Amino acid sequence: MSTPEDRAHRGTPEDRARRGRHARKKVPRSVHALWVPSADRPDPVAVLERQGRDRLPELLPIRYGRMAASPLAFLRGATAVMAADLAVQPHTGLTVQLCGDAHLLNFGLYASPQRALLFDLNDFDETFPGPFEWDVKRLAASVAVAARENGHSSAKARAAAQAAVTGYRTAMRRLAGLGELAVWYEQVDGERLLPLVHSARRRRRLESSLTRARRRTSLHALGKLTEVVDGRRRIIHDPPLLEPAGAPDTASLRKTFSDYRSTLPEERRHLLDRYRFVDAARKIVGIGSVGLRCFIVLLAGRDADDPLILQIKEARTSVLEEHLPSGPYVHPGHRVVAGQRLLQSAPDIFLGWMSGPQGRAFYWRRLRDTKGSAEVAGMDPGDLLAYARLCGTTLARAHGRSGDRIAIAAYLGAADTFDRAVADFALAYADRTVADHAALGAAIAAGVVAAEPGV
Structure with a gap:
């Protein structure tokens, strides 16, 4: 059944x-x-505690410890807080597949199936259809927070936030003039990061980061995450970040593996069948995701030195869902996988989903396939501004695949009216983030929530 958005895409360019x-x-x-802010804006700590009710309680102190590290880290974990804040603002009704967490640190490098090094979004846990500007505002706010943490003036922070929006607007206007296949196959080459860096020292560091990203293949992960014990390769024991899955969890993962397999295209099932199950472990990932059930599975192909490491992560209801109309997917894992396939220019070939014990939803993907990220901490104003603009350009590319790029481009226009407005919002929301981060710190100090820093 077609949606109003689908029908709008079939109109003439002039109509759109x-x-x-x-x-x-x-x-x-x-x-x-x-x-x-809403007059009845909920306490941010209460929002985080509500999110944690069905998570693994022993891991929640790690989540709070990571979020308490800085306002930028807090913002990264506080997707539910910002979603509620955005929901009470006027919105355009111009719908795209939102990333849902277009935070500055959720962009990075990864390898396409053809081994090209691309720059793109890399977190889709909260993906959901919604107003395009929600992602743009989250990106701009994170840029403003990052700028202030780096010691930049408010004027420099505003300029960097505005650059992210300008990158988005100009890219969307360019995409509006392209055909459907041209937009679909649009990619951002990872090498585009190099010209953005002005200082020789940071350029050398970025070149080193690109080199490391190319080396982060399955064999690299094998050396970092596994060891040989009694002649057999096993995932290392590094509590609490990485621990053996245990017999019950391992048995469940083996049982549900075939369900995951069924969500892959036929040729990828054929490829997956060439691997055998070796070992499994529980893994802690991210900031906002800490407390969700997450595992990695070690598979072996031709021999023990031909590994495939998959990550299995619990998928929950998106933080956006309570504020927006129903989406097309009932299964949260299916939502995440479909969203990533739609937004990312070259998604992982092993993306799939399934239901596990107690009916919990999970999605599967390849772990660490040539990944890297920019070092935002310490960026000077010029480098941060250029990087923010690239992130905005990349976000527009993602939105252009799912939303009505012609309508969005027409809304944005040729002038910088939207850019300046969202930059103002970003600075104001950065202030709010600093206050919310302080509220978490106060709750930790008062013993309301327990935090384990530095993990």
Whole structure:
């Protein structure tokens, strides 16, 4: 069944552009500058505690410890807090497949199936259809917070946030003039990071980062995550970050492996069948995800030196879902996988989903296939501004695959009205993030929540 958004895509370019311009009457671009918290805005710590009710309780102190490290880390873990804040603001109704967590640190390098090094979004746990500007505002806010943590002035922080939005707007306007296949096959080459760096020292560090990213293959992961015990390769024991799965969990993973296999295309099932199950372990990942059930599985192909390491992560209801109309997927794992396939220019060939014990939803993907990320901490104002613009460009590429790029481009327009408005929002929300981060620190100090820093 087609949706109104699908039918809008079938209109003429003129009709679609008219729809975008009409959205300005409903929500003028200047309105996005406003940050007006709800009168009954919930306590941010209470929101985080509510999220933690069905997570592994022994891991929650690690989550709070990681979020308490800085306002930027807090913002990364506080997707539910920001989703609620965005939901009470006016929105355009121009729907895309949102990343749901377009935080500055959720962009990075990865290898395509053809082994090209690409720059793209890399976190899709919260992906859901919604207003395009929600992702743009989250990106801009994270840029503003990062700039302030790096000691930049408010003017420099505002300029960097605005650069992210300008990158988005100009890229979307360019995409609006391209055909459907051209947009679908659009990619951002990882080498585009190099010209953005001005200082020779940081350029050398980035070149080193690109080299390391190319080396982070399955064999690299094999050396980092496994060891040989009594002649057999096993996943290392590094508690609490990496621990043996235990007999019950291992048995469940073996049992549900075939369910995951069934969600892959036929040729990839054929490839997966060439591997055998070797070992499994529980792994802690990310910041906001800590406490969710997450495992890695070691598989062996031709021999023990031909590994495939898959990550199995619990998928929950997106933090966006309570604020938006129902999405097309009932299974949370299916939602994550479908969203990643739609947003990422060259998604992992092993993406799949299944239900595990107690009906919990999971999704599977390859672990650490040539990954890397920029070192945002310590970036000077010029480098951060250029990097923010690249992230905005990349986000537009992702949105252009799912949303009506012509309508969005027409809404954004040729002037920088939207850019300046969202930059104002970003600075105001950065202030709010600092206050929310302080509230978490106070809750930890008062013993309301337990935190384990440095893990």
